[in-house]
Amino acid sequence: MNTPVYDFLERYAGSGTVRAHMPGHKGRSPEGCGFGAAFPYDITEIKGADxxxxxxxxxxxxxxxxxxxxxxxxxxxxxxxxxxxxxxxxxxxxxxxxxxxxxxxxxxxxxxxxxxxxxxxxxxxxxxxxxxxxxxxxxxxxxxxxxxxxxxxxxxxxxxxxxxxxxxxxxxxxxxxxxxxxxxxxxxxxxxxxxxxxxxxxxxxxxxxxxxxxxxxxxxxxxxxxxxxxxxxxxxxxxxxxxxxxxxxxxxxxxxxxASMDLCNKYLAEGFRSDLAETVKRVCDLKKRLAHLVLPDTEPLKVTFYAYPCGLRGYQLAEQLRENGIEAEYADETHAVLMFSSSSTGEDFEKTAFAAERLMCPRILLRPPQIEITEAVRAMSPREAFFAARETVSAEKASGRIAAESITVCPPCIPIAAAGEIIDENIIKILKMYSIFHVNVVQ
Ligand SMILES: Cc1ncc(COP(=O)(O)O)c(C=O)c1O
The missing domain is CATH 3.40.640.10 (Type I PLP-dependent aspartate aminotransferase-like (Major domain))
Incomplete structure (x- = not known):
């Protein structure tokens, strides 16, 4: 598989052409910059670059x-x-x-x-x-x-x-x-x-x-x-x-x-399938080792911890992993998510399994928070609410107010209330669970 974008950038980077065009760095990195190798390849739409x-x-x-x-x-x-x-x-x-x-x-x-x-x-x-x-x-x-x-x-x-x-x-x-x-x-x-x-x-x-x-x-x-x-x-x-x-x-x-997508094409067409199969197997083995902690039926590259049954909150579990040199993709009150890919090494998996198997679980098991997700009541369209005059109020005092923007669990930016929806006591309970203490509402 050819790599036309990358090849063009490589030729241009080596051509010695005077860059009388954007970007302003002219292909040269600032003194002492640790990622200087990238600058010569960063160009704009010059002739031949499409x-x-x-x-x-x-x-x-x-x-x-x-x-x-x-x-x-x-x-x-x-x-x-x-x-x-x-x-x-x-x-x-x-x-x-x-x-x-x-x-x-x-x-x-x-x-x-x-x-x-x-x-x-x-x-x-x-x-x-x-x-x-x-x-x-x-x-x-x-x-x-x-x-x-x-x-x-x-x-x-x-x-x-x-x-x-x-x-x-x-x-x-x-x-x-x-x-x-x-x-x-x-x-x-x-x-x-x-x-x-x-x-x-x-x-x-x-x-x-x-x-x-x-x-x-x-x-x-x-x-x-x-x-x-x-x-x-x-x-x-x-x-x-x-x-x-x-x-x-x-x-x-x-x-x-x-260019990174262009280079990725070559990898996808050549070695990726077998590397992916190997990674999927490793994730699967990891899930088996941690079966008491993780959701079983998630997609092949994610390991999703459901933390409550072992007496931890999701972010506590992620903190313990962090202390062992593992940074999770996401954690909240109840869950923590790890994402692996074909670039993860055997050592990454071993280190993760070792740390996760030694999680310090308190003896007192937590009861999962009882939240009820009910259908939202909309008072304005998302666009009307977003462009309306707004104010910030404490989440506790937001009952009956209209969300002026999507109030999301961020990351991953999933809405608890969308712009234009009425915030009720139930939503306030969910906001608390996700540690959201202030919200923007329509004035
Ligand atoms: C489910 C989902 N959709 C869309 C996006 C946006 O993707 P991007 O960051 O590539 O713009 C994200 C980002 O986290 C996501 O989790």
Whole structure:
């Protein structure tokens, strides 16, 4: 597999050309900078370098390589993460002012898209388990019920997040069948699942029937932070999607990020599958060793601790791991999540298993917090609420007030209350559980 973007940058870096163009560093790093090797490769859209949103040269070639590796109708690069892809997908499918059915375990970028595009999200609440708002089960039957329930609103699509932050996978093939039977496109936030295309049987949303999805390449592949794919399964979206990406993206997308995606194509086409199989086996072995501490059915690269049964809070468990040199991806009151990838070493796994097996668990077991997640009552649209005059109040005194922005567990930025929704006593209880003490409300 060729690497046209990286090759161009390498040639240019070695050419000795006077850089009478942006960026201002001219390919030279500040004195004493520890990552100086990156600077010569960081360029702008000079002749021959193509242009991300009007690509017909090396970037287009590299994107075609990615599409052939992932088996999609088309794949487009984002240097603005899945956030940009989510904005573009919703703009492409919903336009302005439409409603759409959305799993409530959605990332803040979905809420922000609702504000930007004046969208009306029709929430599909997952079956929550283990006292967490971050994750829950969404089934094809629940999608079908939501389609029936919201038919009057003429939703433009169904939007599902899978895998979610705790590593739960939704049954995308079944959900796609339901959506298509009801003539509705299915969009999937697969930010955590780029690697799913390379398992023995592909679990990638496009392979399972999604019309479009986004993958944060940087979350699970060896790609620089910010690199993501917008994959298209349904060809009818191809002609306009770059225009929608350009609406939200910077006109100076990072060539370092794009080059890392270009190089990743070669790895995905060559050694990745076998490295991934080895990593999946190691994660599986780790989960077996820690079976009393972790959720069993999470996606293959995540190890999700449910901390309460061993008498710890999630963030205490993460703190103990930190003291042993292991930094978790995420921790809250109840859970802690570790993410591994094909770049994790055997030593990383051994160190993690050693530390986790020696967690200091107090004798008194904790009772999980009893939280009830009820359907939100909306008083204003997300856009009206976001642009209304606002004030900050203590969470305890917010009962009856309207959220002026999405109040999220951050990371992973999942809403407890979305902009425009009324905060009630139940929500206040959940805010406390996630240590959120102040909120912005409409004045
Ligand atoms: C489920 C989910 N979707 C979307 C995003 C946004 O991805 P990115 O950081 O690549 O913009 C995140 C980021 O954490 C996420 O967890």
């Amino acid at each position: 242009s991300l949103y009007e690509a017909d040269g090396i970037i287009a070639e590299s994107e075609k390589n990615a599409a052939s590796i992932f088996g999609t109708a088309a794949t487009f690069y984002s240097a603005g993460g899945s956030t940009l892809c989510i904005q573009a997908m919703l703009a492409a499918v919903c336009g302005k002012g439409r409603s759409f059915i959305c799993g409530r375990n959605a990332h803040r970028s979905v809420m922000n898209s609702c504000v930007l595009l004046d969208l009306d999200p029709c929430w599909l609440y997952p079956e929550y388990e283990d006292s967490s708002v971050v994750s829950g089960k969404i089934t094809a039957a629940s999608v079908e019920m939501a389609i029936e329930r919201y038919r009057d609103k003429d939703p433009a699509c169904v939007f599902i997040t899978s895998p979610d932050y705790l590593g739960r996978l939704a049954p995308i093939a079944e959900i796609a069948e339901v959506c298509h039977r009801n003539s509705m496109p299915l969009l999937v936030d697969n930010a955590h699942g780029a690697y799913l295309a390379f398992l023995e049987d592909s679990f990638h949303p496009v392979a399972l029937g999604a019309d479009m999805c986004c993958d944060s390449a940087h979350k699970t592949l060896p790609v620089l932070t910010g690199g993501a794919y917008l994959h298209v399964g349904n060809e009818s979206f191809i002609p306009e999607i770059k225009r929608d990406m350009a609406l939200f993206g910077s006109t100076s997308p990072s060539y370092l990020i794009m």
